[in-house]
Amino acid sequence: MTDEAATRHFRTLFISDTHLGAKASQAEMLIDFLRYHDAEKVYLVGDIVDGWRLKRSWNWPQSHNDVVQKLLRKARKGSTIIYIPGNHDEFLRDFTGRHFGGVEVKLNDVHETADGRRFLVMHGDEFDVVVRNARIIAYLGDWAYDAAIAINLVFNTIRRRLGFPYWSFSSWAKLKVKNAVNFIGAFEKALAEEAHRMGCDGVICGHIHHAQLAEFGDVSYVNTGDWVESCTAIAERYDGSFELIRWSEVVRTHDHKKAAAPRIVPEQAQIVRPTEAA
Numbered sequence: 001m002t003d004e005a006a007t008r009h010f011r012t013l014f015i016s017d018t019h020l021g022a023k024a025s026q027a028e029m030l031i032d033f034l035r036y037h038d039a040e041k042v043y044l045v046g047d048i049v050d051g052w053r054l055k056r057s058w059n060w061p062q063s064h065n066d067v068v069q070k071l072l073r074k075a076r077k078g079s080t081i082i083y084i085p086g087n088h089d090e091f092l093r094d095f096t097g098r099h100f101g102g103v104e105v106k107l108n109d110v111h112e113t114a115d116g117r118r119f120l121v122m123h124g125d126e127f128d129v130v131v132r133n134a135r136i137i138a139y140l141g142d143w144a145y146d147a148a149i150a151i152n153l154v155f156n157t158i159r160r161r162l163g164f165p166y167w168s169f170s171s172w173a174k175l176k177v178k179n180a181v182n183f184i185g186a187f188e189k190a191l192a193e194e195a196h197r198m199g200c201d202g203v204i205c206g207h208i209h210h211a212q213l214a215e216f217g218d219v220s221y222v223n224t225g226d227w228v229e230s231c232t233a234i235a236e237r238y239d240g241s242f243e244l245i246r247w248s249e250v251v252r253t254h255d256h257k258k259a260a261a262p263r264i265v266p267e268q269a270q271i272v273r274p275t276e277a278a
């Protein structure tokens with residue numbers, strides 16, 4: 001009952017990069033978050049299960065199972081749950097259009113907000129090659145851009161068939177710390193451009209473990225972040241506006257379990273202009 005009093009209800013919740021099956025997954029934080037947040041529709045925006053990590057060494061503690069149970073319970077209680085696979089759970093891309101336990105698998109989706117804006121929802125790894133070669137592609141132009149996306153698809157399908165692990169954006173960017181901001185900027189720009197190309201008002205993605213609410217001209221860029229390091233999620237309020245929830249900060253600064261609903265989460269929405277890609 002106390003839980004219900006503190007639960008925040010949203011129109012939509014967007015969660016990604018939980019990496020269940022990986023030791024670094026902060027499943028307990030996520031269970032806590034799911035306990036205090038509910039929505040009519042929940043988007044799982046990829047890398048929910050870390051298939052590559054599980055393949056190397058099986059790690060499935062109770063807390064990881066509890067996350068799955070909690071999501072399935074939300075589905076049973078009436079939430080629409082859409083699972084958009086990422087690169088770490090790309091085995092699910094073969095099950096596009098399928099339902100399991102009330103969860104629908106989609107390659108990507110277009111979400112319409114309460115105020116009528118259309119958002120392309122996708123994980124974002126489709127743009128890895130573009131990001132890695134941002135400089136060259138910017139120089140070569142449009143055809144190189146389209147070719148890069150096509151190459152990315154073919155390249156990773158082959159890698160996957162051969163059983164090689166997928167290249168990880170976040171660990172790669174961290175290795176190149178000095179340029180990490182540029183890579184993140186290139187990713188954000190590529191995704192915003194794709195949304196524009198698809199005739200959408202914005203994009204909602206994950207993949208780079210860097211939560212963000214930003215505007216690129218007239219295109220909104222929304223990134224859900226992750227549950228490995230930052231413990232972030234994006235929520236759509238009933239008026240169609242978005243909120244970036246940094247759950248670890250909420251937990252640290254508030255006794256959310258005792259506080260009443262309107263007081264538990266301060267305005268955490270961050271509108272920051274990302275650094276332009278070099």
Ligand SMILES: [Mn+2]
Binds near residue numbers: 086088123206207208
């Ligand atoms: Mn990813």
